[in-house]
Amino acid sequence: MAKTNGAKTETSAQELPADKDTEDTATVKDSSEVVEATQDIDEILNSLKSLLSALEKLQKVRQEVGDVKPLIGRVLDGELIAGEELEQLKAGVSGLSRLVRAYSDHQAALTKAQPARNLLDQVLKEGHAV
Structure with a gap:
């Protein structure tokens, strides 16, 4: 009987580290998921900041260019201006090229920031559930 108990003890000792490894792996996976989620949130917040910056630049360039459309229309109609x-x-x-670039940058930032909408919806839903 001593041998049987010894074998059981050895078997139990061998099973224990395997269970511990599984727990360690689960902990590592949970930790890496938290890190990834945090990085995703940071990326989303950074994309929102980029969107705000692009919007400010677009508004500034629009203001600098002014309402040039009526003047361009008049020139295209053959009217002389002085x-x-x-x-x-x-x-x-001359500001139109900057306006086009600013508009393009704004559109790219807007596309990149779209995941923020999902995060905002999720946070607001959880906030109301609490």
Whole structure:
């Protein structure tokens, strides 16, 4: 009987580390999921900050360009303009490339920030459930 007990003890000792390894693996997986979730949240918040920055730049360039559309329309209709309107048109046309770039940057930031909508919905739902 001593041998049987010894064998059982050895078997139990061998099973214990395997169970402990499983627990350690589960803990590591849980920890890595938390780290990944935190990184995802940081990325989402950074994308929102980028979106805000792109929006501010777009608004600033729009303001700098001004309302050049009516002047461009008049010139395209064959009307001659001079003086202050001509200077305004020159500044507006040169700013159009910046406006296009700012608009493109804003659209890219908007696309990148879309996961924030899901996070916001999730946080607000959990906040109301508590």
